[in-house]
Amino acid sequence: MTAVDDRPTTEVGRDRRRKEDQRLITGRTRWTDNIQLPGMLHLAMVRSPFAHAKILSIGTDEAKASTGVVAVYTGADLADSQGVNINAWPITPDQVTPTHLPVPADRVAHSGEIVAVVVARTAAQARDAAELVDVDYEELPAVLDMKEALKDEVLAHPDSGTNKSAFWKLDSKEQGSGGDVDEAIAKARQDGIVIEREYRQQRLVPAFMEPRSTVVDPTGEQISIWSATQVPHILRFAIAATMGIPESKVRVIAPDVGGGFGGKLQTTPEEFATIAVARKLGKPCKYTETRSETMVSAHHGRDQWQKLTLSAEKDGTVTGLKVELLADLGAYVAIVGGGVPVLGAWMFNSIYKFPAYQFNCQTILTNKTWVDAYRGAGRPEATYAIERIMDELAAEVGVDPIAIREKNWITHDEFPFTTVAGMTYDSGNYEAATEKALELFGYEELRAEQKQRRESGDPVQLGLGVSTFTEMCGLAPSRVLGSLSYGAGGWESASIRMLATGTVEVVSGATPHGQGHETAWSQIVADRLGIPFENIEVLHGDTQTAPKGLDTYGSRSLVVGGEAIVRAADKVIEKAKPIAAHLLEASVDDLEFSAGQFTVKGTDKGIGLTDIALATFAAHNLPDGVEPSIDADATYDPVNFSFPHGTHLCAMEVDTETGATSMRKYVCVDDIGTIINPLIVEGQVHGGLVQGIAQALWEGAEYDEQGTLVSGSFVDYTLPTAADTINFVSEHTVSPSTTNTLGTKGVGEAGTIASTPAVVNAIVDAVRHLGIDDIQMPCTPERVWKAIQSAGSHQAAAPVADAQPHFGDDAPNQDPAAGSTDGAAQ
Amino acid sequence: MTRITVTVDGVSCTDEVEPRMLLVHYLREVVGKVGTVVGCDTSNCGACTVHLDGRSVKSCNVLAVQADGHEVTTIEGLATNGELHPMQAAFHENHALQCGYCTPGMIMQAVDLLKENPNPSEEEIRVGLEGNLCRCTGYHNIVKAVAAVAASSSSERSSV
Ligand code: FES
Ligand code: FES
Numbered sequence: 004m005t006a007v008d009d010r011p012t013t014e015v016g017r018d019r020r021r022k023e024d025q026r027l028i029t030g031r032t033r034w035t036d037n038i039q040l041p042g043m044l045h046l047a048m049v050r051s052p053f054a055h056a057k058i059l060s061i062g063t064d065e066a067k068a069s070t071g072v073v074a075v076y077t078g079a080d081l082a083d084s085q086g087v088n089i090n091a092w093p094i095t096p097d098q099v100t101p102t103h104l105p106v107p108a109d110r111v112a113h114s115g116e117i118v119a120v121v122v123a124r125t126a127a128q129a130r131d132a133a134e135l136v137d138v139d140y141e142e143l144p145a146v147l148d149m150k151e152a153l154k155d156e157v158l159a160h161p162d163s164g165t166n167k168s169a170f171w172k173l174d175s176k177e178q179g180s181g182g183d184v185d186e187a188i189a190k191a192r193q194d195g196i197v198i199e200r201e202y203r204q205q206r207l208v209p210a211f212m213e214p215r216s217t218v219v220d221p222t223g224e225q226i227s228i229w230s231a232t233q234v235p236h237i238l239r240f241a242i243a244a245t246m247g248i249p250e251s252k253v254r255v256i257a258p259d260v261g262g263g264f265g266g267k268l269q270t271t272p273e274e275f276a277t278i279a280v281a282r283k284l285g286k287p288c289k290y291t292e293t294r295s296e297t298m299v300s301a302h303h304g305r306d307q308w309q310k311l312t313l314s315a316e317k318d319g320t321v322t323g324l325k326v327e328l329l330a331d332l333g334a335y336v337a338i339v340g341g342g343v344p345v346l347g348a349w350m351f352n353s354i355y356k357f358p359a360y361q362f363n364c365q366t367i368l369t370n371k372t373w374v375d376a377y378r379g380a381g382r383p384e385a386t387y388a389i390e391r392i393m394d395e396l397a398a399e400v401g402v403d404p405i406a407i408r409e410k411n412w413i414t415h416d417e418f419p420f421t422t423v424a425g426m427t428y429d430s431g432n433y434e435a436a437t438e439k440a441l442e443l444f445g446y447e448e449l450r451a452e453q454k455q456r457r458e459s460g461d462p463v464q465l466g467l468g469v470s471t472f473t474e475m476c477g478l479a480p481s482r483v484l485g486s487l488s489y490g491a492g493g494w495e496s497a498s499i500r501m502l503a504t505g506t507v508e509v510v511s512g513a514t515p516h517g518q519g520h521e522t523a524w525s526q527i528v529a530d531r532l533g534i535p536f537e538n539i540e541v542l543h544g545d546t547q548t549a550p551k552g553l554d555t556y557g558s559r560s561l562v563v564g565g566e567a568i569v570r571a572a573d574k575v576i577e578k579a580k581p582i583a584a585h586l587l588e589a590s591v592d593d594l595e596f597s598a599g600q601f602t603v604k605g606t607d608k609g610i611g612l613t614d615i616a617l618a619t620f621a622a623h624n625l626p627d628g629v630e631p632s633i634d635a636d637a638t639y640d641p642v643n644f645s646f647p648h649g650t651h652l653c654a655m656e657v658d659t660e661t662g663a664t665s666m667r668k669y670v671c672v673d674d675i676g677t678i679i680n681p682l683i684v685e686g687q688v689h690g691g692l693v694q695g696i697a698q699a700l701w702e703g704a705e706y707d708e709q710g711t712l713v714s715g716s717f718v719d720y721t722l723p724t725a726a727d728t729i730n731f732v733s734e735h736t737v738s739p740s741t742t743n744t745l746g747t748k749g750v751g752e753a754g755t756i757a758s759t760p761a762v763v764n765a766i767v768d769a770v771r772h773l774g775i776d777d778i779q780m781p782c783t784p785e786r787v788w789k790a791i792q793s794a795g796s797h798q799a800a801a802p803v804a805d806a807q808p809h810f811g812d813d814a815p816n817q818d819p820a821a822g823s824t825d826g827a828a829q
Numbered sequence: 830m831t832r833i834t835v836t837v838d839g840v841s842c843t844d845e846v847e848p849r850m851l852l853v854h855y856l857r858e859v860v861g862k863v864g865t866v867v868g869c870d871t872s873n874c875g876a877c878t879v880h881l882d883g884r885s886v887k888s889c890n891v892l893a894v895q896a897d898g899h900e901v902t903t904i905e906g907l908a909t910n911g912e913l914h915p916m917q918a919a920f921h922e923n924h925a926l927q928c929g930y931c932t933p934g935m936i937m938q939a940v941d942l943l944k945e946n947p948n949p950s951e952e953e954i955r956v957g958l959e960g961n962l963c964r965c966t967g968y969h970n971i972v973k974a975v976a977a978v979a980a981s982s983s984s985e986r987s988s989v
Contacts, residue, residue, distance in 0.1 A: 028913070212931050212963065213868070214868070261866075261930030295871075518927070682924045717871050717873035725958040728955070730969055730972070731967070754967075
C-alpha cells in the first residue's frame with residue numbers, strides 16, 4: 004500500500020453527483036402545482052390594468068353564475084381575514100410604509116394588483132369567470148419615474164403625503180471608521196482627480212422558471228400550506244402574525260421549488276388570498292399563476308440611480324468615495340425591499356482601502372410593481388458602480404484597469420482588514436486570484452490584439468473588462484441585524500437523527516430551490532460522522548419535519564446552515580462518547596473518534612457510531628443517568644458575514660458599424676473559501692454569470708407612460724438562451740474563512756455580482772478610443788450604435804477632451820453619447 | 830367535449846376533453862403526467878416539451894385534440910426498463926440541472942436534437958436548444974451533457 008492509499012478519503016471537496024437529480028430527470032418531481040387533493044378548488048385572480056386607480060364598484064354576479072364557479076371574493080369580502088403583506092426591515096424609524104393588503108378594497112397602486120378572487124371547480128373555469136368580473140375604476144394620476152416621484156407632485160399613495168419612503172446614511176467620519184469625504188473631494192478638486200458619474204441600475208425580473216403556486220388544505224386542526232417559496236418558515240411566521248391563526252396550527256411546506264434567486268423570498272398577496280379563501284370555504288384550494296402574472300406581480304429587482312463622486316490623487320490613489328442612491332421600491336415596501344439598497348452601504352468600497360467614504364440612500368415609492376431582493380440584492384448594484392468608476396479612474400490616470408486596482412486594493416498580508424464602511428474582512432487574496440485570472444485569460448495577448456485592431460481600424464473592436472469584486476454574504480449575525488432594525492435574527496438550525504439501523508437523517512432549516520443541499524449536507528455529515536454518503540438523508544422545507552429555520556437567501560445556507568449541521572454532528576459525537584466508553588469499558592478520556600469509530604487509545608478496541616446508535620435505541624445497557632438518545636440539535640448564530648471575492652475578466656467584440664456585441668471569452672477566478680462540492684460550485688458560478696451578463700446585455704423591465712409593464716412576458720422580457728451564451732472558464736483560489744469551522748464563504752450570488760461590470764467595462768473599453776465612457780444597461784446593439792454615432796459627431800465638434808465636468812443640480816453626468824435618456828422614464 | 834385516444838408513454842388513453850384544451854393540460858390534469866411542466870403562456874420557455882410521434886413539440890402549443898390518434902412520449906416515458914435514457918444519465922453526470930424545472934423539456938428537446946443531427950458542433954447544440962429557457966445553469970453544463978451523449982454514441986457507432 005502506498006501512503007496515498009492510507010489517507011482517509013474525505014467527502015468534502017469531492018465532485019459528488021447530486022442526490023436530487025434522480026427525481027428531477029425522470030419527471031417525478033414534487034412541484035406545488037403537481038399537488039391534487041380530493042375536492043380541491045382552483046383560484047383565478049382579477050388584476051388591475053391600471054397603475055393607480057380607485058375601485059368604484061365590482062360586479063360579480065355574472066362571474067358567480069358562470070359554470071363551475073363556487074365563489075367570487077372582493078377585497079371587501081376578505082377584509083377581516085386576509086392578513087397583510089409585511090415589511091420586515093424598516094430601515095429608519097420614520098420609514099413611510101403604505102399598508103399592503105393582499106386584495107385591496109378601494110384603491111390599487113400598481114398594475115397587476117389583485118382586486119377580486121374567483122374560485123371554481125377547475126382552473127380553466129376560474130379563469131373564464133375572472134373575465135366576467137366587472138370592475139369600475141376611476142383612474143388616478145400615477146407616478147412612474149423615480150426622479151419625478153422625488154418632487155412629490157404626483158403621489159403613489161395620496162394619504163402618505165410623500166413618495167419618499169426613507170433616507171439612510173453611513174458616513175465614515177461620523178461613525179469613526181474613516182475620514183471626511185467632503186474634505187477629500189474638496190482637496191482633490193484643487194490638486195487631484197475627481198470623477199463624477201451617474202449609473203443606472205435597470206429594473207429586472209428574477210424570472211425563476213417555475214411560476215409561483217400555492218395549495219392550501221384547511222382540513223382538520225392544522226392548516227397545511229404548500230407553496231413555491233424560498234421561505235417556508237418566514238411564511239409561517241407571517242401567517243401567524245397577520246392572519247390571526249396560531250402559529251402552532253400552521254404547517255408550511257416548500258416541496259421542490261423551481262428556482263428563486265430572491266424572487267421567492269417574499270410572502271405574497273397570492274399566498275394570503277389563497278389561505279383566506281380556503282379558510283372561508285373550508286375546502287382545499289390551489290392557485291397557480293401564469294407567467295404573465297408572475298411578471299407583473301412577483302417582485303422585481305435592482306432599479307436604482309447611482310451617483311458616485313470619487314476623489315483621487317494624481318497617481319490614482321483614491322482618497323474618498325461618496326455615493327448617492329435613489330432606489331425605487333415600487334408601490335409597496337416589500338419584505339426586505341427597503342433594506343436591499345442599504346446592503347450596498349458596506350460594499351461600494353469593495354476590496355479597496357479608501358480613507359473616506361459616505362453612502363446616502365433615498366428609497367422611493369412609485370406606482371410600479373414592488374422591488375425586493377434579486378440574486379445579489381444590493382451588492383451587484385454596488386459592485387457595478389464601483390467597478391465601472393474604477394475603470395474611469397484608470398482611463399483618467401492613463402493606466403491599465405488592473406494597475407489602478409492594484410494601487411488601491413487591500414493586500415493579502417493586511418487581513419483581517421476593517422474597511423472604511425466598518426466591516427471586518429476575515430481573509431482573502433486579491434493578488435492571487437487576479438494573477439491566476441490574468442494568466443487563464445491571456446490578458447497580455449488580448450491587449451496586444453486590441454491594440455492591433457485599433458491601429459488597423461478594424462470595424463470590429465475588442466474590449467477587455469475587469470471586475471474585482473467582494474461581497475458580504477451569509478446573512479447574518481443576529482446582533483448586527485438587530486442594530487439595523489431588521490425584524491428577525493440570522494441564525495440557522497439543524498438536527499441529526501441517528502437511526503437504529505445505521506442510517507442518518509439530517510434536518511436543515513435552510514430550504515433549497517436548486518442549490519443541491521441534499522448532496523452537500525450529506526458530504527459534510529459523511530466526513531464529520533464517518534457515515535457513508537449514501538446512508539444520509541437530508542430533510543428540509545416542511546415546518547413539521549424541520550420546525551426551526553430561517554430559510555435560504557443571501558448565500559447563507561452553507562456558511563450559516565452548514566455550520567449548524569457541523570455543530571449538531573459534533574454534539575452527536577459528544578453524546579455518543581459516554582455510551583461508547585461504557586460499552587468499551589474504558590474511560591471517556593481515553594477515547595478517540597475518527598472515521599465513524601470510537602477507539603481506546605493505545606488498544607485495538609473500538610466501536611462504530613452506528614453500533615452505538617443501535618445500542619442506544621435498545622437502551623438495554625446504557626451508563627447510569629444517560630438518556631437513550633444520541634440525536635442532537637444545533638442552532639448557530641454566525642459571528643460575522645463572510646466575504647468571498649474574485650477576479651472576473653471578460654473580452655467583448657463590438658461591431659462599430661452595427662453596435663452588435665459578442666462575448667469572446669470569460670474567465671473568473673473566485674475565492675469562496677473551502678469548497679464542499681466543486682461540481683455544484685461550478686453550476687452556481689455559471690448560472691450566476693449568465694444572470695449578471697443578462698443584466699449587462701439584454702434584460703430590462705420597461706414600462707409605458709400609463710404604467711403598464713411592456714416587457715410583461717417572455718416574448719418581450721428577453722432571457723438569454725443557450726444560443727446567446729458561451730462556455731466559461733471558472734477557477735478558484737482558496738483562502739478559507741476564519742469565522743466558521745469548514746472555512747466556507749458562500750457562492751450563490753458571486754457570479755451575478757461580478758459579471759455585470761466585467762461585461763460593460765469590456766464594451767466601454769472596446770469603444771473608449773471613440774470618446775465613449777459609458778453605455779447604459781442593457782447594452783443593446785441600438786444603444787451601442789447610438790453611442791458610437793453621437794460620439795463621432797461629438798468628437799468632430801470638440802476634439803479636445805474636456806476637463807472632468809461636475810454634477811449639475813439634477814443632470815446625470817454621463818457622456819452625452821451614452822444614450823442616458825433612453826429608458827430614463829422607467 | 831371531444832373524445833380522443835392518445836398513446837401516452839406507451840399506454841393508450843381515451844378521454845373526453847374540451848376542444849380548447851392544450852396538450853400540456855391534458856397530460857398534466859387528465860393523464861396525470863405531471864413530469865411535464867408549464868413555464869410560460871407565450872410558447873417561449875420549452876418547459877412543456879414532449880415528443881409527438883417521435884418529434885419534439887411544445888405541448889402548450891398543441892391542442893389535445895390534435896394529438897388524437899398519435900403517440901406522445903413525456904419525460905416519464907423516456908427511461909426504458911428502469912434504465913435511464915443516455916440523455917438523462919448525461920444530465921446527471923454533467924450537473925446539467927439545478928432546480929430541474931426546465932429539465933424535462935430540455936432533455937426531450939436534446940434527444941430530438943441528436944436524432945436530427947447526431948454529431949452537432951457546440952454552436953449547433955446551442956442553436957438547437959434555443960427554444961428552451963433555463964434560469965439556473967447558464968447552459969454551460971447542458972451543452973456539455975448533450976455533447977457528451979453525441980460523443981459517446983458516435984464512438985459506439987464507429988466501434989461497430
Ligand atoms: S409552457 Fe412555455 S413553451 Fe410551453
Ligand atoms: S435547472 Fe432551473 S431552470 Fe434550468
